[in-house]
Structure formats: structure tokens, C-alpha cells
Amino acid sequence: MKKTLIALAAVMSFGSTAAIAQQETPQQMQQQQTQEITEGMLVKFVTAMEDVQSVTEKYREKFQNAENQEQAQTIQQSAQEEMIAAVEGAGLTPQEYNMIIQQAQNDEELRNRLQEMTGEDS
Numbered sequence: 001m002k003k004t005l006i007a008l009a010a011v012m013s014f015g016s017t018a019a020i021a022q023q024e025t026p027q028q029m030q031q032q033q034t035q036e037i038t039e040g041m042l043v044k045f046v047t048a049m050e051d052v053q054s055v056t057e058k059y060r061e062k063f064q065n066a067e068n069q070e071q072a073q074t075i076q077q078s079a080q081e082e083m084i085a086a087v088e089g090a091g092l093t094p095q096e097y098n099m100i101i102q103q104a105q106n107d108e109e110l111r112n113r114l115q116e117m118t119g120e121d122s
Contacts (some may be wrong), residue, residue, distance in 0.1 A: 044091040045100045046117050051086035055079055
């Protein structure tokens with residue numbers, strides 16, 4: 001049930017950390033882009049990614065079947081809170097998680113390493 005990192009980015013657009021990213025200043029975002037990603041962070045990221053994916057699947061149908069915008073926002077907020085808790089439970093901050101996603105989108109070597117760690121074929 002592993003998905004590619006590109007699919008993960010789509011999962012994240014469900015709303016899990018978009019609000020967090022909007023709260024960061026350009027300076028904070030630049031610092032994150034230059035932060036070194038350790039092997040330990042990657043292990044935590046893979047765990048967090050799997051947990052976030054589970055939360056996304058849990059809320060996907062509820063979100064799609066929302067009767068109105070207000071209900072959809074409530075569902076999205078609940079999903080976001082659970083995703084943040086999953087990321088933090090894996091030992092990363094939401095900012096670190098987002099940074100790894102962003103770097104993996106732009107760094108083929110990192111993307112390949114993550115695919116290797118999740119057992120995906122390139």
C-alpha cells in the first residue's frame with residue numbers, strides 16, 4: 001500500500017500541513033531548505049508518511065461526502081490535527097516533514113533513497 005512520493009505530495013495537499021507552511025516566513029523556509037536531512041530523520045519520515053496516509057484514507061470519504069463547506073472545513077481540520085499528531089508522534093515537527101517532502105520533490109537522490117526505504121520500485 002506504499003505510494004510514490006509524488007502521490008504523497010498530493011496527499012499533503014488534502015490540507016494536512018498547508019496551514020503550517022503558510023505560517024512560516026520566507027527566511028524560515030529558506031533555512032529549512034538548507035537543513036541537512038539525517039538518516040534518523042528519514043526513518044522518522046517514513047513512519048510519519050505511513051501514519052499520515054492512514055489518516056488521509058480515514059478522512060477521504062468523509063471529506064468527499066461533506067454536505068456543505070462548513071462541514072468540509074471541520075472534517076479537514078480534524079484530519080489536519082490527526083496528521084500533525086502522527087508526524088509529531090513519529091518524532092518530527094510538521095516543518096521538518098514538509099521540508100523533507102519539498103527536498104524529495106527536487107532531489108532525485110533523496111527521492112530514490114526514500115523509495116528504497118519504503119520498499120517501492122523506482
